[in-house]
Amino acid sequence: xxxxxxxxxxxxxxxxxxxxxxxxxxxxxxxxxxxxxxxxxxxxxxxxxxxxxxxxxxxxxxxxxxxxxxxxxxxxxxxxxxxxxxxxxxxxxxxxxxxxxxxxxxxxxxxxxxxxxxxxxxxxxxxxxxxxxxxxxxxxxxxxxxxxxxxxxxxxxxxxxxxxxxxxxxxxxxxxxxxxxxxxxxxxxxxxxxxxxxxxxxxxxxxxxxxxxxxxxxxxxxxxxxxxxxxxxxxxxxxxxxxxxxxxxxxxxxxxxxxxxxxxxxxxxxxxxxxxxxxxxxxxxxxxxxxxxxxxxxxxxxxxxxxxxxxxxxxxxxxx
Amino acid sequence: xxxxxxxxxxxxxxxxxxxxxxxxxxxxxxxxxxxxxxxxxxxxxxxxxxxxxxxxxxxxxxxxxxxxxxxxxxxxxxxxxxxxxxxxxxxxxxxxxxxxxxxxxxxxxxxxxxxxxxxxxxxxxxxxxxxxxxxxxxxxxxxxxxxxxxxxxxxxxxxxxxxxxxxxxxxxxxxxxxxxxxxxxxxxxxxxxxxxxxxxxxxxxxxxxxxxxxxxxxxxxxxxxxxxxxxxxxxxxxxxxxxxxxxxxxxxxxxxxxxxxxxxxxxxxxxxxxxxxxxxxxxxxxxxxxxxxxx
Numbered sequence: 001x002x003x004x005x006x007x008x009x010x011x012x013x014x015x016x017x018x019x020x021x022x023x024x025x026x027x028x029x030x031x032x033x034x035x036x037x038x039x040x041x042x043x044x045x046x047x048x049x050x051x052x053x054x055x056x057x058x059x060x061x062x063x064x065x066x067x068x069x070x071x072x073x074x075x076x077x078x079x080x081x082x083x084x085x086x087x088x089x090x091x092x093x094x095x096x097x098x099x100x101x102x103x104x105x106x107x108x109x110x111x112x113x114x115x116x117x118x119x120x121x122x123x124x125x126x127x128x129x130x131x132x133x134x135x136x137x138x139x140x141x142x143x144x145x146x147x148x149x150x151x152x153x154x155x156x157x158x159x160x161x162x163x164x165x166x167x168x169x170x171x172x173x174x175x176x177x178x179x180x181x182x183x184x185x186x187x188x189x190x191x192x193x194x195x196x197x198x199x200x201x202x203x204x205x206x207x208x209x210x211x212x213x214x215x216x217x218x219x220x221x222x223x224x225x226x227x228x229x230x231x232x233x234x235x236x237x238x239x240x241x242x243x244x245x246x247x248x249x250x251x252x253x254x255x256x257x258x259x260x261x262x263x264x265x266x267x268x269x270x271x272x273x274x275x276x277x278x279x280x281x282x283x284x285x286x287x288x289x290x291x292x293x294x295x296x297x298x299x300x301x302x303x304x305x306x307x308x309x310x311x312x313x314x315x316x317x318x319x320x
Numbered sequence: 321x322x323x324x325x326x327x328x329x330x331x332x333x334x335x336x337x338x339x340x341x342x343x344x345x346x347x348x349x350x351x352x353x354x355x356x357x358x359x360x361x362x363x364x365x366x367x368x369x370x371x372x373x374x375x376x377x378x379x380x381x382x383x384x385x386x387x388x389x390x391x392x393x394x395x396x397x398x399x400x401x402x403x404x405x406x407x408x409x410x411x412x413x414x415x416x417x418x419x420x421x422x423x424x425x426x427x428x429x430x431x432x433x434x435x436x437x438x439x440x441x442x443x444x445x446x447x448x449x450x451x452x453x454x455x456x457x458x459x460x461x462x463x464x465x466x467x468x469x470x471x472x473x474x475x476x477x478x479x480x481x482x483x484x485x486x487x488x489x490x491x492x493x494x495x496x497x498x499x500x501x502x503x504x505x506x507x508x509x510x511x512x513x514x515x516x517x518x519x520x521x522x523x524x525x526x527x528x529x530x531x532x533x534x535x536x537x538x539x540x541x542x543x544x545x546x547x548x549x550x551x552x553x554x555x556x557x558x559x560x561x562x563x564x565x566x567x568x569x570x571x572x573x574x575x576x577x578x579x580x581x582x583x584x585x586x587x588x589x590x591x592x593x594x595x596x597x598x599x600x601x602x603x604x605x606x607x608x609x610x611x612x613x614x615x
Binding site: 074094102109121 | 339341342344347350351354358451452456458462463464610612
């Protein structure tokens with residue numbers, strides 16, 4: 001318990017029961033700003049040793065979800081827990097690393113001074129880890145925060161979030177403003193935390209990096225969760241875009257009989273359409289007209305994401 | 321609900337015995353210390369400015385003393401409300417007590433401290449929240465209440481240090497021109513404490529509004545309006561007997577109606593303002609603890 005006037009969060013040695021319970025959880029959380037519903041019945045969970053990517057356009061509710069999860073915002077309904085406790089409990093806070101989307105510190109302070117003050121509040125025993133991170137990110141801590149470039153400020157935020165080897169990481173666009181080398185370093189640092197069992201929730205606009213390191217992905221649209229799963233699962237569930245060139249022009253109503261098919265264009269022998277589920281039926285319907293060529297859309301995260309963000313895609317796909 | 325200790329820590333190998341963090345009061349003191357340290361340059365600048373003001377007050381006093389009868393005659397010609405408002409009611413302006421109350425403690429000294437106090441009060445929660453730095457402070461293992469307490473302590477200490485700096489310079493230089501004649505040795509410190517209480521009362525309203533609303537502008541506006549209304553209430557209440565309750569309710573009157581230069585800090589000019597300031601602070605912190613943090 002207390003030592004030198006400080007507090008001690010539950011020690012690993014005291015934790016006899018090791019389970020894989022959810023480290024981060026939001027259950028049916030609703031949050032509004034006035035009349036604007038920022039989150040609606042939103043649920044998410046992150047297990048220890050797992051990275052979950054949160055995707056969505058600006059204003060989709062990603063930052064609101066993260067800030068609610070950390071207790072900065074009060075949920076109107078639903079439950080929030082970090083490591084099974086209130087996120088505002090200092091013992092829980094001691095195990096959380098947080099990087100806000102717009103990371104800022106007092107501008108006239110040297111970075112080293114600020115990091116030392118964080119270290120002190122976190123028990124004063126993280127100097128070695130801090131130095132390791134500073135070296136990995138090639139950060140000059142002797143400079144004042146206000147003198148740093150956007151990328152270097154972001155590096156300071158990453159160090160502040162990781163310096164106490166947190167069990168839970170909540171990162172709002174952690175690679176924003178970083179050069180490709182630094183982006184890679186940050187992702188490796190995050191990956192390393194996952195490898196030792198930390199639970200990571202992060203948002204990003206860079207779909208490829210989410211695809212690279214996230215174990216699961218949740219897609220938000222206008223405060224609603226529209227999809228959740230591994231990239232492979234989402235790809236399988238997403239609409240498949242197909243372009244075909246036929247030998248003879250088919251009648252427009254040939255697609256009407258095919259369930260789950262949305263015709264985008266039909267110009268002579270060229271047809272473009274989207275299929276939910278199996279494409280076997282529509283291919284059979286088109287076979288009599290001679291299929292000269294088929295192009296199918298990609299099923300990486302980009303395709304999945306934009307599929308959900310097309311007007312029809314977002315409406316057609318309920319919460320997964 | 322799951323218990324925290326059912327999920328193992330995955331901290332660095334040499335820290336798996338548990339995670340230390342500063343307990344609430346120690347965290348608050350660390351935050352206060354950090355806030356004071358961050359402002360050490362502006363603190364020095366403010367203190368130098370305050371020292372310069374005090375030196376000027378002392379330097380000018382001999383000429384005021386030498387024209388005392390004419391100034392007293394002029395003061396007598398002013399409405400009583402004005403004499404009350406500017407600390408001229410009790411003593412001759414040529415006397416040390418009359419000069420200091422009318423030229424320093426009724427205006428320049430509290431106004432300079434108010435500018436500092438209100439600026440800090442608006443920053444500690446609302447200003448810091450708007451610039452985004454509060455969010456990172458609260459990312460540490462400290463509750464909102466202790467974080468706010470730490471910032472409030474920092475605010476009170478900073479204003480106190482400037483008050484002490486000004487009073488110290490005055491205490492050291494006033495004997496050079498006889499500005500200490502007739503005053504007890506602790507008179508300037510007593511007046512400094514009473515002025516500090518007046519300033520912290522009004523700054524605390526700004527803090528409470530800022531903490532409750534998250535708006536720096538509202539915090540500054542509320543405190544400024546409170547200052548102006550308090551001063552106006554004293555003027556109006558002194559001018560019209562039927563409105564004397566307004567004067568009695570004015571914190572400025574509490575300071576100026578007493579004579580803190582010759583009397584120890586009293587209930588009305590020190591302890592009640594400080595008590596109200598603490599209540600306002602507590603209300604602000606309680607509200608801050610319950611509301612959403614603004615983006």
